[in-house]
Amino acid sequence: MTTRRDLILGAGSAALALAAGAAEATPEEAAAAVAKFTGGKPTTPGKITIDLPEIAENGNTVPLAITVASPMTADDHVTDILVVAQANPLPRLATFHLGPMAGRAEVATRIRLAATENVVVVAKTSKGEVLLAQRPVKVTIGGCGG
Amino acid sequence: MIEKPRIKLPSEAKKGDVIEIKTLIAHEMETGLRKDKDGKLIPRKIINKFTCEFAGKPVFSADLEPGIAANPYLAFTVRVEESGTFRFAWFDDDGTVTTADAAIKVT
Numbered sequence: 001m002t003t004r005r006d007l008i009l010g011a012g013s014a015a016l017a018l019a020a021g022a023a024e025a026t027p028e029e030a031a032a033a034v035a036k037f038t039g040g041k042p043t044t045p046g047k048i049t050i051d052l053p054e055i056a057e058n059g060n061t062v063p064l065a066i067t068v069a070s071p072m073t074a075d076d077h078v079t080d081i082l083v084v085a086q087a088n089p090l091p092r093l094a095t096f097h098l099g100p101m102a103g104r105a106e107v108a109t110r111i112r113l114a115a116t117e118n119v120v121v122v123a124k125t126s127k128g129e130v131l132l133a134q135r136p137v138k139v140t141i142g143g144c145g146g
Numbered sequence: 147m148i149e150k151p152r153i154k155l156p157s158e159a160k161k162g163d164v165i166e167i168k169t170l171i172a173h174e175m176e177t178g179l180r181k182d183k184d185g186k187l188i189p190r191k192i193i194n195k196f197t198c199e200f201a202g203k204p205v206f207s208a209d210l211e212p213g214i215a216a217n218p219y220l221a222f223t224v225r226v227e228e229s230g231t232f233r234f235a236w237f238d239d240d241g242t243v244t245t246a247d248a249a250i251k252v253t
Contacts, residue, residue: 061215072225085213089179093213096222101205103164103225109208110215112177 030084030091030120034132037082037095037122041130048121048133051108059113059139068105068123068131072098078105080124087117114142151246153234158251159226167198168221171236171244177212193218195237201230226252 034043051065070078081096096107105123113119120134151171159165171193178190190212197207206222224232229252236244 065221088213090177090212092211094211095209097204097207097209098222099205101200101203101225102223104223106166106221106223107208108219108221110219112213112215 027086030086033084033092034082034120034122037080038124038130041128043122043130043132045132047131048123050119050121050133050135052119052135052137055138055140056113057140059115059142061110062113062137062139063108064111064119065108066096066106066121066123070105070125072100072102072105074100075126077102077126078123079126081105081107082122083111084120084122085111085113085117086120088112088114113137113139115139151234151236151244153232153246153248155232155248155250157249158253161227161252162225163252164223164225165250166221166223167232167248168219169196169198169234170217170219172217173236173238175212175214175216175218179212191239193236194239196220197235197237198222198224199233199235200224200226201228202233205232226250228252 047069049067053062056062066081068078070076077100078098083093084091085093093111094109098105116138118134118136123131149172151169154168156165173193175193176188176191178187180188182188192210192212194210196210198205205224208220210218229250231247231249234246
């Protein structure tokens, strides 16, 4: 017997399957985007706080806030921040350019996520450090294509 | 077609304060990956770059990709040392540049 609940569940998993299909898994491309940004330099984990929902019901608009612990002085400040979503069809999401005038290394925007995936944030500082952090987000309905 | 962008920042601040600026522009951020009902790809049309200058000096900029949500929202901080005007600019794939100004009084 097909209950209404079965139908709803079925529709849900079909939507998930679609989202997974659209999100050609591209961890290599994501890694390539990071490598291009870092210039192959080794990355140090930490100093970056990524504020993202644990579960994003709608992948079309997911609030993202990034804070990098940095004094933001003339000789020690964050210069660039790259945001990559590992399973998006186009993994690179944005690159932010900052300077000591920023006062604090804080940026916020809203991103699209195709599927449940890791969001990777890489920050470069004026001292040549390359920092990296990542956070997983569960996505209920993907936000790319379809 | 483009509506006036929305910008939120304090109108006054003390010298040395770090203020937050929030910006939003109405834009569909068409990814170039979606298909219309005939199965043809809808061409990409996004805001690909945002810049903020203060008194002609660059303060903050962002290179945006299709993975940024529609109606791109950007928030960032600036340490203000003197009164002046911020100039914001949004660069569309089609070559359109939308600009807006906001003044701040620093005491």
